[in-house]
Amino acid sequence: xxxxxxxxxxxxxxxxxxxxxxxxxxxxxxxxxxxxxxxxxxxxxxxxxxxxxxxxxxxxxxxxxxxxxxxxxxxxxxxxxxxxxxxxxxxxxxxxxxxxxxxxxxxxxxxxxxxxxxxxxxxxxxxxxxxxxxxxxxxxxxxxxxxxxxxxxxxxxxxxxxxxxxxxxxxxxxxxxxxxxxxxxxxxxxxxxxxxxxxxxxxxxxxxxxxxxxxxxxxxxxxxxxxxxxxxxxx
Ligand SMILES: NC(=O)c1ccc[n+]([C@@H]2O[C@H](COP(=O)([O-])OP(=O)(O)OC[C@H]3O[C@@H](n4cnc5c(N)ncnc54)[C@H](OP(=O)(O)O)[C@@H]3O)[C@@H](O)[C@H]2O)c1
Numbered sequence: 001x002x003x004x005x006x007x008x009x010x011x012x013x014x015x016x017x018x019x020x021x022x023x024x025x026x027x028x029x030x031x032x033x034x035x036x037x038x039x040x041x042x043x044x045x046x047x048x049x050x051x052x053x054x055x056x057x058x059x060x061x062x063x064x065x066x067x068x069x070x071x072x073x074x075x076x077x078x079x080x081x082x083x084x085x086x087x088x089x090x091x092x093x094x095x096x097x098x099x100x101x102x103x104x105x106x107x108x109x110x111x112x113x114x115x116x117x118x119x120x121x122x123x124x125x126x127x128x129x130x131x132x133x134x135x136x137x138x139x140x141x142x143x144x145x146x147x148x149x150x151x152x153x154x155x156x157x158x159x160x161x162x163x164x165x166x167x168x169x170x171x172x173x174x175x176x177x178x179x180x181x182x183x184x185x186x187x188x189x190x191x192x193x194x195x196x197x198x199x200x201x202x203x204x205x206x207x208x209x210x211x212x213x214x215x216x217x218x219x220x221x222x223x224x225x226x227x228x229x230x231x232x233x234x235x
Contacts, residue, residue, distance in 0.1 A: 017121075019203055020083035021045040022068065022111060023090030024061065025052045027172070028125060031196035032087060033061050036203065046071075046079060069102040077114040085203055086111060089125040094144035104144070105151045112158045121161040121209070123202055125195070126152055128166045128214060131187045152212070163208060167195050167215040180218025181225040183211075183233065190217050201226035208233070 019036055023029040024045025036043045037060050044062035047053045053063040064079050068090060071079070080086050088108055092099035108124065115122055129149040137145070155162050168187045175193030180186075198215055201222050202208060207230050220228070 016041045017084035017203060017206075018042040018044075018082060019085045019087060020080045022086060022088045022107075023125075024056065024063070025049070026089055028170070028192050028195050028199070029087075029089040031193055032089065032199050034059060035196055035200045037061065039200075044083065068107045069099075071107070071110065073110045073114045076111055080111075080114065080120060083120060085121045085123060086115065087123045087125065087199060087203070089199075091125075092144065094138075094141045097140055097143045100140075100144050100147050105147050105154075108151050109154055112155050112160060112162070115160045116158065119161065121163065121206065122155070123163045123165065123199065124152070124155060125199065126164050126166045128168055128185075128187045131168065156210070156212075161209050163202060163210070164212045165195075165198065165202065165215055166212065167198075168217070170195065176217065178217075178219050178221055179225050180216045180220065181213055181229055183214065185214035185216040185218075188216050190215055194222065197222045198226065205230050 016039065019041060021029050021033055021043065022045065024033055025047050029045065033043050033045065044064065045056065046066050046068055047056065047063045048067050053065060056063045088111055091104040112122060127148050129145050131145065152164055155164065167190050169189045170192050171189050173191045175191045175197060177197065179190065179194050179198060181198060195215065205226050211233060213229060
């Protein structure tokens with residue numbers, strides 16, 4: 001494990017937030033980590049494989065080895081104690097129901113409890129809960145959407161600084177740099193790169209708190225979309 005770096009500073013002289021990514025080995029998690037590192041920010045995350053840890057270390061990311069499914073609240077609190085923001089980007093992706101229960105629901109619950117009494121922000125990468133209502137879903141997908149909704153409800157009841165981002169269907173196409181972001185958006189597709197760009201902008205926009213944002217492909221530049229949301233809907 002590498003040691004956390006001295007906090008980078010923005011051109012304004014304000015220290016940049018230190019970010020811990022749960023799910024840093026995932027596709028969105030990796031894209032977000034590399035965007036934040038490119039800004040000189042201190043980024044750390046939880047991994048469960050030494051191979052992933054080595055790749056992250058080479059990218060300047062501090063990694064902590066652990067099994068999210070088993071990490072208790074106190075262990076998680078210790079992991080994130082040096083961080084100003086936790087981004088939760090882990091999950092089953094509508095796969096095995098036991099992983100959905102263990103990661104998307106229970107582990108998120110423990111992460112949110114670990115942040116009680118702190119000023120640490122928690123940004124959840126969630127999903128549009130009514131996605132694909134017009135088509136038949138597998139039992140795993142039905143279970144996933146129900147669990148994601150329940151986990152969101154539980155998070156919104158936590159006395160912490162939470163933020164929920166609900167993207168539409170994720171693709172690996174090149175990012176466009178433009179999106180549709182608001183309190184309600186249609187379900188279509190969005191690239192993982194654009195999702196990472198929105199998460200990066202939200203990390204840098206602390207005034208958006210205790211809100212649910214929906215995200216789809218669209219015509220507005222990412223920073224403008226996040227800035228608009230901050231102006232219109234900030235707490
Ligand atoms: N797929 C979609 O269309 C879609 C749409 C909207 C929202 N989302 C949300 O976006 C999130 C990120 O998507 P993505 O494409 O970046 O996902 P991904 O590439 O599948 O990454 C998932 C992450 O979750 C971790 N994870 C999965 N099972 C785990 C377990 N049992 N224990 C510990 N960690 C576990 C993975 O760790 P390992 O590398 O160790 O496995 C990985 O870091 C999803 O979880 C989902 O909630 C997805």
